[in-house]
Amino acid sequence: MFRPIQLFILLLLFLGCAREVDYKTLTIAYSADIRGFDPAFATDLRTGKIISLVYDNLVRFDADMNLAPAIAHNWSVNNTGRIYTFNIRNNVRFHDGTSLTINDITKSFHRILDPQTSSPQTWLLERITGAKDFMTGKADHVRGLQIANDSSLVVELDEAFAPFIQYLAMPAAAIINSNGIESLSTVPAGSGPWRLETWARDGELLFSRNKDYWDTPPITDNLRIRILSEVMTQSAEFETGSLDILEVPQGEIEYWRQYNYNQLEVEELNIWYIGMNCSRPPFDDLRLRQAMNYSIDREKIIHILLNGSAALANGPVPPQLLSEVTELRYEYNPSRAIQLLKEAGFGNSLQTEIYVAGGSGMFHVLEALQSDWAAVGITVEIKRSDWNVFKTAVREGKPDLYYLDWFADYPDGENFLYPLFYSTESMKNRNRFSDPDIDAIIIKIQRLPNNAERQRLIADANKLIVDAAPWVFLWHSKTIYLTQQWIKGFQPSPIFNANRYMNISKMAQE
Known part of the structure; x- marks a missing residue:
């Protein structure tokens, strides 16, 4: 047939x-089409991809996820981890033929932070010294952006922050030609x-x-x-x-x-998960959260429903960003799930709801999860809504369970820790998870340079989060390309x- x-x-x-x-x-x-060519509003993947084609940044990611020189041919960080010095190329030209200068760099960064721009990407640069004063109108410039000479830019941060250099490779930190700002919605003004x-x-x-x-x-x-x-x-x-x-x-x-x-398989830097609201019953009970993990047959779902295009998740951080691979914590074990449910006093009578955005394309996966949970006595009703309704409900903490994914902004384990699990990160920590010990480790990760100690702490945080089970950890998806x-x-x-x-x-x- x-x-x-x-x-x-x-x-x-x-x-x-x-x-x-x-x-x-x-x-x-x-x-689908892109939103435009303004880096300040590049918040979706497609637009971000296009920005990278027509613009340059101070630094960039190469195909192997390493930082590489771009407009800055080299850079250094002082021993405090707060002061970056970028040495700028003198042969970069915008598409209209004008030379790119350090002034274009500082103007581009000021534009992101300027409240009149209303960029949703200010978080990338707000750690620069004086950025918050500039954003609130207390200063007319960002004092942490200092032009040392025609070919050297000094950027000072309020405090050491290891991921900052990776922030500068993201689409919103692209350098624009100030002569083309008025037309950025339809015409790029870059040097890419x-x-x-x-x-x-x-x-x-x-x-x-x-x-x-x-x-x-x-x-x-x-x-x-x-x-x-x-x-x-x-x-x-x-x-x-x-x-x-x-x-x-x-x-x-x-x-x-x-x-x-020709077929190429790429293991993506992402995580698919079921978030559980940890701030109230019933999912404030660790035993229930662990039972939710033990009760699902992820390998079967990956093999049959996802055509093998995913790898089991053992925590939020993708394996490519971990220095060590640990034994799988939550293997399919419905007997263990039933035991935990009994210990928690739920027996086989728990009823709850899971929220999902209607266009997720994964309803068949949710039905498989629903069936696995039902087999251990957890009845889960699937509630579908459009993306905006779903997003608002999750942000306000309405659902007990919700189905989501997270794709890396930059290739660092920290990007799967701070936004998603730091207790005061209210915008992304949608499951209201809070653990002071994990918070402390995450802050250390942000302060340390990229060394063996930092990698060990990322692995430690990942393991502690797995043990605490604020999510049902599903899988990291793969993309198959044909050429x-x-x-x-x-x-x-x-x-x-x-x-x-x-x-x-x-x-x-x-």
């Missing part, structure tokens, strides 16, 4: 839709490796290689990003050769494995803004 995707592809081929390969243009697809040629909203974005790029320019002449909202359409367009790279939809992984395409046989050099990174498509070539097949 044909699958719908096969019938769709056959129809396209019958209609003569297979296209001649354009070896000068790399073509990929997004499922790709230049925008055209943008047809909800249609496609077309970029050309920046031949004057300070680093080696991209290999292909053009980059086309088509907006194709339907999974079936993306797959069919790849099959006909109209797309060069395909991010395989989860439900189609098995289908594509039978074909002779056409003529594509060479594609090396996808787990960090969303490290994929700049610069080293990819399209080679004619012999």
Whole structure:
């Protein structure tokens, strides 16, 4: 029997839709359009990816998740961990041909912090000395941004904060040309490796290689990003050769494995989880939270429902960011779950609700979890709502249980600890979890340089959080990419803004 995707592809081929390969243009697809080209408002993954194509930062992430020089050709940190000195390249030009200077850097940072900009990304720079005074109108500049000379910028922080240098590689910290600020919603003002040629909203974005790029320019002449909202359409367009790279939809992984395409698997820096409200009964009881973890067969769900495209989570921090891999804490053990429920006085009569955003695409997974919980006496009703209603409910602490995910902003275990589990981080610690010992470790992690002691503390915090079980720890997802046989050099990174498509070539097949 044909699958719908096969019938769709056959129809396209019958209609003569297979296209001649354009070896000068790399073509990929997004499922939805971007919001614009203003780094100050780059809060979603797609927009962040595009920002990384048309802008540069002081530093960047390479494909292996390491920090690499960008506008700053090198940098240093003093022994207090508070003062950074960046030495700036003198050969960086914006797309309009004007030279990028240190003034552009300080203006870009001031713009993020300026209350008139109303950027949601001020958290990236607010640790700079004087930033809060500037944000509240007590000062007309950020005194921690100091121009030492034409090629050196000094940035002083209120206190040592190890992740700060990684913050500077994020999309919102991109450096903009002040001459183009008024048009940023539709036209970028950057110095990146790709230049925008055209943008047809909800249609496609077309970029050309920046031949004057300070680093080696991209290999292909053009980059086309088509907006194709339907999974079936993306797959069919790849099959006909109209797309060069395909991010395989989860439900189609098995289908594509039978074909002779180049396949690349990326273990993403993320975590899928069930949050439990730890601040009130019944989930303020550790035994119940642990029972919720023991009672689900995650391996079965990954194998059958996720087509193997995930790895079991042993805590919030992905294994790539841990210096040591520990034994799995919560193996499938329904007998242990039943015992814990009895000890906690729940028996087999617990009833609760789980909130999920209606467009999550994972309802079949939730039904499997629901079935596993029911088998040990926990009745869970699934409540679906649109994203905005869901987000508000979770932020206000209404649900006992909720289904969510977290993707790394930067490749550091701290990014899976402080935002999600620090007791006073009210915006992201949605499960109201609080543990003074874990708080203290997280603060140490933020203060220490990236050394063996810091890595040990990240592992310690991860283990303590697993033991405390504020979440049902599910899995870290993987992404499967397919490339056409003529594509060479594609090396996808787990960090969303490290994929700049610069080293990819399209080679004619012999």
